[in-house]
Amino acid sequence: MIEAAKVAIVIAHGSLASGLVSAMEKVLGPQPNVFWLSNGGKTPETLEREIQALVARQPAGSQVYLLSDLRGGSCGTTSLRAARRTGVRGVFYGTNLALLLEFVLHQDLPPEAFFEALVSKARTAVDGVAIETGGSAEPAGSSR
């Protein structure tokens, strides 16, 4: 069965949301189902109204997801508040570029698998390499 179009609204502090969407489109090209909002200079009520208006503009049957930045931050809290009052299918926290790329690439997955796949990808995308002075670099957390 073909799932209805999944729509992403990225909601973040400052210019993070526009930056994430811009970076994702550099990789995958323009995406008509991906939108962004910033909380800059807005009350939580204003941001919530903007989210609701954007959700209402989507074609009937669309699966709308809110991709917010910081759990416990105003964007995350407002996203959840807006989701409660609209037909939004889910809210993600901690959105990074990997999560947004997967969102676009996994349009065909059913909702449960979709959530799991995106969160898993976003988590594993966070990694680091500790550079020891005078030593060789190896992936953080690896053991030999």
Next chain:
Amino acid sequence: MKVLLFRVDDRLIHGQVILGWGRRFRPQRLIVVDDRIAGDPWERELLGSAAPPEVAAEFLSVGAAARALRADGGPETAFVLLETPRSAVRLAEAGYVVPELNLGGLHREGGLRLTAYLFLSPDDVAAVRALHAAGTRVYAQDVPDARRLALEDLLREQETPLRREAR
């Protein structure tokens, strides 16, 4: 209870409060004073989930908060968070005058711009003036390392051009 910060912020519990101020001063409690939120279980749960696990979030009506602030001399540390300056006026009317009030985020549409994070409605301005009259020192400061600015000075700067025009 030792209140480390009284703050007006229309976002209440959020990143600047938890990470900016919270990591610096390590309060044990975050107390949101708001009649509407205190009576709304869903909002309490939503905002409570924004607090870090080691910090207790509490939601009190203005009346309950005034009683707690007047009575409590315990050792626990807290931030008290208000949505608008009017809530601090109501606290004063209920018997507790806030000694120092931080304005950290008010974003009224079409409001008077005092800083990049303070846009005040006429009622906010009236509330700030009432707080001054009651003895509260009101200041603007979004994060701990930012400059602390006296609201009196910011409001005076706003008024000066108007007075000049009127002459």
